[in-house]
Amino acid sequence: MNIEQLRADTPAVAQLIHFNNAGAALMPAPVIETMTRHIQLEASLGGYEAAGRQSADLENVYGTIGRLINAQPDEIAVIENATRAWDMAFYSLPLQPGDVVLTSTTEYAGNYIPYLQMKQRRGIEIRVIPNDEHGQVSLSALTTMLEDDRVALISLPVIATNGGPVQPIEQIGALARSAGVLFLLDACQGVGQMPIDVQKIGCHMLAATSRKYLRGPRGMGFLYVEKSLCQxxxxxxLDLHAAALQSADTFTIRADARRFENWECNVAAKLGLGAAVEYALAQGIEPMWLRIQQLAGYLRQRLLEIPGVTPQDPGLQKSGIVTFTHQNHSAAQVQQWLAGQEKRINVSTSTFRSTLLDMQHRDLLEVSRASVHAYNTEAEIDTMVAALRGLQGV
Ligand SMILES: Cc1ncc(COP(=O)(O)O)c(C=O)c1O
Incomplete structure (x- = not known):
C-alpha cells in the first residue's frame, strides 16, 4: 500500500493521531471534495436542482456499494445510519410468538434492545450462542441450537463495537443456509476494514455505516437485502418513495431494496458515501485489511510492555479495534490524557452500555479503545505507547 499517499489524502494526520476509526474515521480528501462540491452546488442551484444535476452519480452509489459487498444495485438501500438500516430489516421480519432469535454475546445494545422489544410485543425468544474456547461464537453450539425448528433468525455483528473476535461469519452463514434460517449481519465495524462478500458469507441481510472504517461522512449508512427475500x-x-399511492384506497410497495429507504436524505453525504467506497476499493480492501491487522498486532504487543496495561481482545482472529484496561486509571482518564498530548491522540471509551452481555461475561465495565486504520503508522503507535507510559506517574 502507498501509505504516504494515504496520509497525504488525510490532512488531519499532520495535527493529530487518530485511533478512533471505530467511532468515526478521518475522511479522505476525495470524500471531502465530493461533499463540499455538492453543498456548493446546492447553494448555487437549489437542493432539488443540485440533486437533479447529480442524478447519475447518485444512482451510481448503489452499484459502487454493490461492488464493495458483491451485491446487485437493486439489493441496496441507502439509509441514514447502520442502526436504522438494521431496524428496517429487523422490524420487517414476520416474527411470530415462540420464534427464536439467535445472537452472540458480542451483540450491540442498539440491536439487542429491539430483540427485547419484540419479545415484549410478539413473544419471541432470544437465545445467546455460547462462545468457544477462543471467545468467538461456538460453531458446534450453534449447530445444536439450529436443530430447534423454532429458530427464525441468526443476527450478530461481525466485529463488536468493543473489539474482540472477528466472528466466523462464513461458517455461520453456511449453517444458517443449511438450516433454512435467515441471517442478518451487522457489518458496521466490518465494511471498509475487511473483505465483506455477501455471496461468500451467505447472509440474507446486512447493515453498515459510512463513517467508521469506510471513512465516509457521518449520518449515512446502507442496508443489503437479498433480492429473493426483498419482496x-x-x-x-413506508413513505411515498418506498411505496406509491395508486388510488384513495390502494398502494404498491417498490420491488427493490429501496423499499427500505425514505425519500428525504442528505444528498451530499450519499455522494460522500459513494466516494468513500470508491476510495476504499481503489486502495484494495485485502491489502488494507492486512495492514490494519498488522498495525493492531503491533499495538497489542507494545501495550504488553506497559506496566498496569492489559490488552483485552479475545478471539482467534482479531480486528483493528484494540481494547485495553489500565490498572490505575479509568478509560475516561486514559482518553483525556492521550487527547491532552502535544500531538493530540484520539482514542475512545467503550462501556458495558453498548455491549452489556459481553462485558458482563468478561467482568468488565469499560475498556479503552484504540482502533487503527491503514493510514495509521507504527510511529504513531510508538508515540501513543510512550504517552501511556507517561501516565504511570500521574
Ligand atoms: C457493531 C455496531 N453495530 C451498530 C452500530 C451502530 O451504527 P450507527 O451509529 O451508524 O447506527 C455500531 C456503532 O458503533 C456498532 O459498533
Whole structure:
C-alpha cells in the first residue's frame, strides 16, 4: 500500500493521531471534495436542482456499494445510519410468538434492545450462542441450537463495537443456509476494514455505516437485502418513495431494496458515501485489511510492555479495534490524557452500555479503545505507547 499517499489524502494526520476509526474515521480528501462540491452546488442551484444535476452519480452509489459487498444495485438501500438500516430489516421480519432469535454475546445494545422489544410485543425468544474456547461464537453450539425448528433468525455483528473476535461469519452463514434460517449481519465495524462478500458469507441481510472504517461522512449508512427475500419483507415504515399511492384506497410497495429507504436524505453525504467506497476499493480492501491487522498486532504487543496495561481482545482472529484496561486509571482518564498530548491522540471509551452481555461475561465495565486504520503508522503507535507510559506517574 502507498501509505504516504494515504496520509497525504488525510490532512488531519499532520495535527493529530487518530485511533478512533471505530467511532468515526478521518475522511479522505476525495470524500471531502465530493461533499463540499455538492453543498456548493446546492447553494448555487437549489437542493432539488443540485440533486437533479447529480442524478447519475447518485444512482451510481448503489452499484459502487454493490461492488464493495458483491451485491446487485437493486439489493441496496441507502439509509441514514447502520442502526436504522438494521431496524428496517429487523422490524420487517414476520416474527411470530415462540420464534427464536439467535445472537452472540458480542451483540450491540442498539440491536439487542429491539430483540427485547419484540419479545415484549410478539413473544419471541432470544437465545445467546455460547462462545468457544477462543471467545468467538461456538460453531458446534450453534449447530445444536439450529436443530430447534423454532429458530427464525441468526443476527450478530461481525466485529463488536468493543473489539474482540472477528466472528466466523462464513461458517455461520453456511449453517444458517443449511438450516433454512435467515441471517442478518451487522457489518458496521466490518465494511471498509475487511473483505465483506455477501455471496461468500451467505447472509440474507446486512447493515453498515459510512463513517467508521469506510471513512465516509457521518449520518449515512446502507442496508443489503437479498433480492429473493426483498419482496417478502414489508418495511415497518413506508413513505411515498418506498411505496406509491395508486388510488384513495390502494398502494404498491417498490420491488427493490429501496423499499427500505425514505425519500428525504442528505444528498451530499450519499455522494460522500459513494466516494468513500470508491476510495476504499481503489486502495484494495485485502491489502488494507492486512495492514490494519498488522498495525493492531503491533499495538497489542507494545501495550504488553506497559506496566498496569492489559490488552483485552479475545478471539482467534482479531480486528483493528484494540481494547485495553489500565490498572490505575479509568478509560475516561486514559482518553483525556492521550487527547491532552502535544500531538493530540484520539482514542475512545467503550462501556458495558453498548455491549452489556459481553462485558458482563468478561467482568468488565469499560475498556479503552484504540482502533487503527491503514493510514495509521507504527510511529504513531510508538508515540501513543510512550504517552501511556507517561501516565504511570500521574
Ligand atoms: C457493531 C455496531 N453495530 C451498530 C452500530 C451502530 O451504527 P450507527 O451509529 O451508524 O447506527 C455500531 C456503532 O458503533 C456498532 O459498533
Amino acid at each position: 417478502n419483507l414489508e418495511p415497518a415504515f
